[in-house]
Amino acid sequence: MITGHLGRHLNRHCRRRFLTGCILALTGFMPTCAISTNANIAQDITQALELTPNVENGEKIYPLCASCHMKNGWGKKDGSFPVIAGQHRNVLIKQLSDIRSRNRENPTMFPFTDPASIGGMQGISDVTAYIASMAKDPNPGMGTGKDIELGKNIYKKRCLQCHGENGQGNNAAYFPSLKGQHHAYLLRQLKWIRDGYRKNANEAMVTEVKALSDEELDALADYLSRL
Ligand code: HEC
Ligand code: HEC
Numbered sequence: 001m002i003t004g005h006l007g008r009h010l011n012r013h014c015r016r017r018f019l020t021g022c023i024l025a026l027t028g029f030m031p032t033c034a035i036s037t038n039a040n041i042a043q044d045i046t047q048a049l050e051l052t053p054n055v056e057n058g059e060k061i062y063p064l065c066a067s068c069h070m071k072n073g074w075g076k077k078d079g080s081f082p083v084i085a086g087q088h089r090n091v092l093i094k095q096l097s098d099i100r101s102r103n104r105e106n107p108t109m110f111p112f113t114d115p116a117s118i119g120g121m122q123g124i125s126d127v128t129a130y131i132a133s134m135a136k137d138p139n140p141g142m143g144t145g146k147d148i149e150l151g152k153n154i155y156k157k158r159c160l161q162c163h164g165e166n167g168q169g170n171n172a173a174y175f176p177s178l179k180g181q182h183h184a185y186l187l188r189q190l191k192w193i194r195d196g197y198r199k200n201a202n203e204a205m206v207t208e209v210k211a212l213s214d215e216e217l218d219a220l221a222d223y224l225s226r227l
Contacts, residue, residue: 044097044121049090051125058130061123064112065131073134077141079184085134086180088171092128098200105197136180143183143222147215151223154216158208167227179227186221 065084069075073085084092098104100113111117118124155167162175169177178186192198194209194217201209212220 053129
């Protein structure tokens with residue numbers, strides 16, 4: 001889990017050149033900035049990261065999210081609500097910010113992303129620290145299981161360089177963990193990423209996903225849901 005220290009560290013590096021250099025400097029391996037965002041969102045993110053999170057307070061705020069993401073943060077197996085438990089804190093903060101600024105369309109959740117309803121930037125800092133500390137779903141919704149080998153091969157070729165050997169992602173680079181996520185949710189996101197509906201998608205990823213058919217995306221999501 002990420003502490004206020006990394007928040008401050010990121011902030012120092014990012015304040016001036018968030019869009020161009022910071023992620024490059026932190027991860028050392030990306031040819032372009034890993035994060036697709038705009039200046040306002042970047043400011044929101046650095047503000048939330050700068051604050052020292054209070055996990056107990058985050059637990060008190062979490063019931064606001066539990067009506068959809070459930071008490072354990074495991075959402076629903078049919079993928080209507082994703083697993084958020086155990087996701088990297090930087091990723092959670094960025095997604096909240098993207099949804100709030102409509103850089104990611106999510107009309108269902110939009111009203112719940114107003115900082116005023118979550119306890120301001122401190123509330124966002126706290127609730128994301130709490131969610132990141134929750135155990136992931138050990139048994140997420142899966143696909144049919146018929147093309148897992150195909151999914152694995154595509155993953156190794158096109159996805160592993162960012163999302164990691166075991167789909168673990170990377171907090172500092174804002175790469176989401178894809179482990180322990182429902183197949184149906186992953187498949188929906190992949191189609192949206194490919195078809196341009198998910199505006200905040202990383203450009204280099206879009207290039208990889210654009211090359212894939214519905215069947216290949218299904219195989220990928222199935223493989224990922226079993227990691
Ligand atoms: C009214 C239902 C609802 C509530 C309440 C809600 N969410 Fe969501 N949330 C959703 C839905 C639906 C999605 C997935 C939308 C999609 O498919 O893109 C989502 C997606 C997310 C994501 C993106 C997950 C990912 O893997 O990228 C995050 C992070 C998130 N919610 C956090 C929260 C937090 C934190 C709260 C409480 C402050 C909250 N949500 C409250 C419905 C809700
Ligand atoms: C260049 C790095 C990179 C590559 C390559 C890449 N991704 Fe991603 N991926 C990202 C980033 C960054 C995000 C988060 C974008 C954002 O901020 O919304 C993301 C988000 C996602 C999401 C949404 C997760 C969620 O919780 O909503 C899925 C699913 C995903 N990637 C799957 C894949 C798959 C499958 C491949 C290979 C075909 C792939 N990615 C290749 C960087 C990458």
